[in-house]
Amino acid sequence: MKVAVIGVGQTKFGEEWNKSLRDLAREAGQEALKDASLSSSVIQSLHVGNMSAGRFSGQEHVSALVADSLNIKAPSVRCEAACASGALAFRSALHSIQAGSSNIAIALGVEKMSDLGVDQTTTTLMAASDQEWEANMGATFPGLYALIARAHMHQYGTTREQMALVSVNNHKNGSANKLAQFPFPVSVEQVLNSTMVADPLTLLDCSPITDGSAAIILASEDYVRQNNIENPIWVAASAQGNDTIALHDRSSLTQMDSVKAAAKSAYEQSGLTPEKINFAEVHDCFSINELVAIEGLGFCNEGESGKFVENGEISLQGSKPINTTGGLKSIGHPVGATGIRQIVDITKQLRENSINQLNSVSNGLALNVGGSGATAVIHILTNQL
Numbered sequence: 001m002k003v004a005v006i007g008v009g010q011t012k013f014g015e016e017w018n019k020s021l022r023d024l025a026r027e028a029g030q031e032a033l034k035d036a037s038l039s040s041s042v043i044q045s046l047h048v049g050n051m052s053a054g055r056f057s058g059q060e061h062v063s064a065l066v067a068d069s070l071n072i073k074a075p076s077v078r079c080e081a082a083c084a085s086g087a088l089a090f091r092s093a094l095h096s097i098q099a100g101s102s103n104i105a106i107a108l109g110v111e112k113m114s115d116l117g118v119d120q121t122t123t124t125l126m127a128a129s130d131q132e133w134e135a136n137m138g139a140t141f142p143g144l145y146a147l148i149a150r151a152h153m154h155q156y157g158t159t160r161e162q163m164a165l166v167s168v169n170n171h172k173n174g175s176a177n178k179l180a181q182f183p184f185p186v187s188v189e190q191v192l193n194s195t196m197v198a199d200p201l202t203l204l205d206c207s208p209i210t211d212g213s214a215a216i217i218l219a220s221e222d223y224v225r226q227n228n229i230e231n232p233i234w235v236a237a238s239a240q241g242n243d244t245i246a247l248h249d250r251s252s253l254t255q256m257d258s259v260k261a262a263a264k265s266a267y268e269q270s271g272l273t274p275e276k277i278n279f280a281e282v283h284d285c286f287s288i289n290e291l292v293a294i295e296g297l298g299f300c301n302e303g304e305s306g307k308f309v310e311n312g313e314i315s316l317q318g319s320k321p322i323n324t325t326g327g328l329k330s331i332g333h334p335v336g337a338t339g340i341r342q343i344v345d346i347t348k349q350l351r352e353n354s355i356n357q358l359n360s361v362s363n364g365l366a367l368n369v370g371g372s373g374a375t376a377v378i379h380i381l382t383n384q385l
Contacts, residue, residue: 001098004224004232005381007036007217008344013332014181016211021057021112026069028213028337029108033070036217043217044102046076049089049109050336055124057112066108074102082128083285084370085109086214086339087377091238093218103220109337110213121209125335128371130246142206142286144247144372146198149288151253153200156303158291160200164191165309166287167204167329173316174326176355181210181332191287205287210332214340216347233347236272236363237380239265245374254303258376259296259367266365266378267298274298277380278361279321279349281342283369284328293367294322296376316356324349324356339368343379350383 009031011024019027025048033040048066053059063076079089086109093107113121126135134144152158168188174180191204224232241261244250251257267273274297282297284290291305299320300308308314314322325331325345328338346364348354363382369375 002221002385003094003097003218003235004221004229005216005235005343005347006219006224006229006232007032007038008215008347009035010179010214010341010344011212012179013210013212013334015114017114019211021053021059021110022065022069024112024211024213025066025108025110028110028215029066029070029106032106032215032217038217040071042104043072043106044074045093045096045105046072046074047089047093047096047105047107048076048078049086049107049340050078051080051082051085051111052124052127053112055127056116066110072106081375081377082370083283083333083335084339084368084375084377085336086341087366087368087379088339090216090340090343090379091240091377094235094238097218097220103223105218106215107218107340108213108215109340111334111336112211113209113334114211133246133248140198141372142198142201145286145288146201147247148253148292148372149200152288152291155254156306158306160192161188162306162310163205163287163291164188166284166290167191169309169314170284170323170327170329173324173356174330177326177331180326180330181208182330183326201286201288207285207328207333210334212332212334212337214337214344216340216343231351233350233381233383234385235379236382237266237269237378239269239378241265241376243374245371247372254292256292256296256373256376258373259293259369262376262378263297266380270380272363272380276363277320277365278363279324279358280365280367281346282322282327282367284323285333285369289369290322293369297365297367316358321358324354324358339366339377342366342368343381346381350381
């Protein structure tokens, strides 16, 4: 069964001190309903992506909270896969329509992260790692990704400047994004000279702590036809890949098998190849993750992502524009909402109303990664049925 995106919404991302978890979810959900010209009464299922509201906000039963805030009486469910929770919620909503249990559904991601101190936030985020072998040993996600970065540099000759160019590209694209947490450009020198977090990753290699929400309305092909929905954006593929949660158990430190598995499935479902993908939203929680993802998605050969970025291939004018509105690095990373936000921005590009509109695009890919790569969720969307 074909399924389309017919409405999208997003809050401002940042440190939203005056908004609660409920406020953020309501704002994004209402905007998506308005965009689709729908009332909450027609929604048949609600799927909420949220990593850790219990730790961040003291709120469990998040799906019921969101349903209440939007006056939705339909069944609701919470989806959790660390930083990939949003994409998993979208996948859950998609499956509910494909299974025939819903005709129209909302996928909504939300996280309120800034109310905790840095130590508590770090502890909360590390709950997405292997507690016994990583978190309890003092590892942090910057530390884990620093291991990946050092391995990639050693094995392939990737340079710090090439990693910094990921942040430079994404901040440049996000500088016009009024919803971004950090809408300003940065230089290679600024990235390299910013505060060291976990060698070789500096502060400007790392995505920030963020509050925010994003929402999407999905509908069946029958609903789209019967209601003459204008400009639907169709889901061409939905795929998930998984790997071990701990780095030490993986076959490679420099490649993510979860991304490769999800990409293989997504390309098979869509009938597309990496060369045919017009643009992508790629999970850049750390600059090295984008480099590894570019390779896992097949946009370049293994070990060549540094040169790929250095040659400008991911820029708006490049062969494979990536993170055209700023990525996690500039827009921010409210962990439960990021996967939904990525698809919101893919949808806007395909509707031809993005802040950095590309020319003649017919499909886009979104990659949302959980933890250090234990979970990868990929969606391909198209404006061609």
